[in-house]
Amino acid sequence: MAGNLIARSVHDLSAAAWFGGSLMGAVGLNGAAAHAKDPTERIRLSSLGWKRWAPVQGTAIISHLVAGLAIVGDNKGRLAKQEGVGSLTVYKTAVTLAGAAVTLYAGVMGRRVEKFSHEGAAGATEPLQGASRQLETAQRRLKLLQWCIPVLSGAVIVMGAKHGEMQREGRVFKGLLGS
Numbered sequence: 001m002a003g004n005l006i007a008r009s010v011h012d013l014s015a016a017a018w019f020g021g022s023l024m025g026a027v028g029l030n031g032a033a034a035h036a037k038d039p040t041e042r043i044r045l046s047s048l049g050w051k052r053w054a055p056v057q058g059t060a061i062i063s064h065l066v067a068g069l070a071i072v073g074d075n076k077g078r079l080a081k082q083e084g085v086g087s088l089t090v091y092k093t094a095v096t097l098a099g100a101a102v103t104l105y106a107g108v109m110g111r112r113v114e115k116f117s118h119e120g121a122a123g124a125t126e127p128l129q130g131a132s133r134q135l136e137t138a139q140r141r142l143k144l145l146q147w148c149i150p151v152l153s154g155a156v157i158v159m160g161a162k163h164g165e166m167q168r169e170g171r172v173f174k175g176l177l178g179s
Helices: 002-033 038-073 076-081 084-115 133-167 169-177
Strands: none
Touching: 002 038, 002 133, 038 076, 038 084, 076 084, 076 133, 084 133
8 A cells, every 4th residue: 555655656746847848948948948148058057957857757658657557556447447447548548658758859859959059049949040051940940849838737637537536436336336
């Protein structure tokens, strides 16, 4: 029981860190960096902030996945028998893995954008007029990715809440009976 509580807590807190950090980065960090007076500092400042956050975000994602495996192991009977639990687990796993992949790809795009910081930018994800094609392409992708991450990690949180609701005593009983 205590192990299950710890795993659920780590699972929920790590998803919250992933969601909150990505949203704050997109809104706060990238938004603030766009106000740097020197256009060559805008990408550099955003990149510095994301580099500091990356180990925390990576740890949150890995912790979420590991805790999720522990929860699945602890609930394998419910997964197999309770109506809806197995399919929700499959969907949540797919969204989690997609979110992790998008987060990793955003990091790759962020490093690519950083290589062109000497060109300057209107913002961390907005090129200046006349930017190189490589910078413009990477920033355009990064602009989309920065919003995909909180959407996907937020969906993981919502599906986790649904899983929690499915564990209520009355629902477990009804789910096991298939009604």
